[in-house]
Amino acid sequence: MAEIAVASHPIDAVLRRDRLPHIWCPGCGIGAVMACYARAILESGIPLDKHICVSGIGCSARVPGYMNLDTYHTTHGRAIPFATGLKLVNPELQVTVFSGDGDLFAIGGNHFIHAARRNIDINVFCVNNFNYGMTGGQAGPTTPMGSFTTTTPYGNVEPPFNLAALAAACGAVFVARWTALHVRQAQEAMQRAMQKKGFAFVEIVAPCPVSFGKSNDIGEGVDEMWMYRKQCVVNDDADVTKIDVTMGKEAELVVGNFLDIERPAYMGYGKEVLGEA
Amino acid sequence: MAEALLRRPLDGATVHIPRGQVFIIPDRCKGCDFCIDFCPRDVLVESQTTNTKGYHYPVVAPGKDGECANCQFCTIICPEYAIYTEEAQDSPEANPPLAEVSQ
Numbered sequence: 001m002a003e004i005a006v007a008s009h010p011i012d013a014v015l016r017r018d019r020l021p022h023i024w025c026p027g028c029g030i031g032a033v034m035a036c037y038a039r040a041i042l043e044s045g046i047p048l049d050k051h052i053c054v055s056g057i058g059c060s061a062r063v064p065g066y067m068n069l070d071t072y073h074t075t076h077g078r079a080i081p082f083a084t085g086l087k088l089v090n091p092e093l094q095v096t097v098f099s100g101d102g103d104l105f106a107i108g109g110n111h112f113i114h115a116a117r118r119n120i121d122i123n124v125f126c127v128n129n130f131n132y133g134m135t136g137g138q139a140g141p142t143t144p145m146g147s148f149t150t151t152t153p154y155g156n157v158e159p160p161f162n163l164a165a166l167a168a169a170c171g172a173v174f175v176a177r178w179t180a181l182h183v184r185q186a187q188e189a190m191q192r193a194m195q196k197k198g199f200a201f202v203e204i205v206a207p208c209p210v211s212f213g214k215s216n217d218i219g220e221g222v223d224e225m226w227m228y229r230k231q232c233v234v235n236d237d238a239d240v241t242k243i244d245v246t247m248g249k250e251a252e253l254v255v256g257n258f259l260d261i262e263r264p265a266y267m268g269y270g271k272e273v274l275g276e277a
Numbered sequence: 278m279a280e281a282l283l284r285r286p287l288d289g290a291t292v293h294i295p296r297g298q299v300f301i302i303p304d305r306c307k308g309c310d311f312c313i314d315f316c317p318r319d320v321l322v323e324s325q326t327t328n329t330k331g332y333h334y335p336v337v338a339p340g341k342d343g344e345c346a347n348c349q350f351c352t353i354i355c356p357e358y359a360i361y362t363e364e365a366q367d368s369p370e371a372n373p374p375l376a377e378v379s380q
């Protein structure tokens with residue numbers, strides 16, 4: 001049974017086929033993470049016309065352009081306020097923000113912390129590739145200390161955010177971290193996020209070989225995937241404050257579904273205080 | 278012989294090993310090797326020829342026909358949606374129960 005050449009893929013059902021192949025580099029992890037999102041949508045039981053995908057700017061933020069849904073590619077950092085407006089106006093929608101570490105935590109950081117604090121009922125899926133891939137590999141808020149980027153030629157001296165701890169501290173009700181290799185687990189976490197009432201955050205660590213892997217002696221995308229295979233430890237019960245991602249050659253990279261709690265979502269407060277419209 | 282008998286699963290006469298048929302969309306592939314490296318059965322290798330963009334896409338390795346377990350990891354790890362598998366449409370003769378295989 002040799003392979004058979006064909007022209008389409010089962011996942012095309014939820015993609016804009018005419019736009020493929022996508023723009024991402026060989027070995028980039030974003031495509032695999034987008035497929036997790038696409039499968040989560042297909043498995044969610046929620047009709048396609050209720051799913052909305054919103055992004056800011058960056059390589060990761062190109063995802064809405066390939067999803068065959070109602071999608072919005074907003075300005076840099078502003079995906080969360082845009083998504084918040086959509087959700088408040090039409091609470092029936094399943095609103096997902098899909099964007100990168102720089103977009104969500106540098107220019108968009110303030111929106112993230114306040115949406116989590118308010119417990120806005122949206123999903124935020126962040127591809128964390130430790131740099132601003134799209135603009136040539138600058139350091140950002142998740143760049144590990146010591147890492148080489150175009151703006152840290154002597155090694156990064158700033159401590160990065162631990163995104164899982166940040167989300168939990170700000171009030172998210174669901175917090176998970178997986179990698180582009182953990183495609184089944186990432187899909188499942190995304191489905192759980194969709195079911196969750198409130199602010200649900202899934203970080204997906206992914207290779208950016210062009211702007212991060214090569215300059216940090218990791219190598220190609222597949223080499224970073226092997227790093228995940230060897231160094232990831234699954235621990236749902238991990239203390240989120242102690243699971244920084246260092247990308248060290250021997251360091252553990254802790255992944256899991258760390259937090260799943262109940263807390264009134266923003267719309268709930270609205271009804272208590274304001275009554276039915 | 279005795280060892281072979283001991284190692285035979287109790288339900289070996291009824292359980293079929295799942296088998297997959299590999300489908301490829303050659304021109305979508307960017308040659309990242311994710312599917313090749315992480316296939317648990319080492320079914321895939323890079324093609325000898327290249328696609329229209331110059332990448333070596335995956336093909337079933339020589340001698341690996343029938344080895345795909347249809348686990349679909351290649352399907353879900355491919356960042357280009359360029360490979361997938363489906364359960365092979367084998368006749369029962371071509372996909373015998375384990376008990377027969379080990380005779």
Ligand SMILES: Cc1ncc(C[n+]2csc(CCOP(=O)(O)OP(=O)(O)O)c2C)c(N)n1
Pocket residue numbers: 057058059060061076099100101102103104127129131132133134135140
């Ligand atoms: C207001 C504004 N400032 C700066 C930029 C330049 N810019 C484009 S993408 C980007 C960073 C994207 O990083 P990230 O979100 O991590 O996405 P990645 O490309 O790594 O997936 C920046 C700074 C911009 N487009 N708009």
Ligand code: SF4
Pocket residue numbers: 023024025027028029030059060129133134207208209210211
């Ligand atoms: S620059 Fe990095 S993040 Fe952007 S497409 Fe290329 S590998 Fe992916």
Ligand code: SF4
Pocket residue numbers: 297299315316317318319320321344345346347348349350351352362
């Ligand atoms: S389905 Fe599994 S066994 Fe078959 S080729 Fe893909 S990864 Fe390998």
Ligand code: SF4
Pocket residue numbers: 305306307308309310311312313334335354355356357358359360
């Ligand atoms: S995972 Fe996809 S893009 Fe990568 S080598 Fe395999 S078929 Fe090609």
Ligand SMILES: [Mg+2]
Pocket residue numbers: 058100101102127128129130131132133
């Ligand atoms: Mg980034």
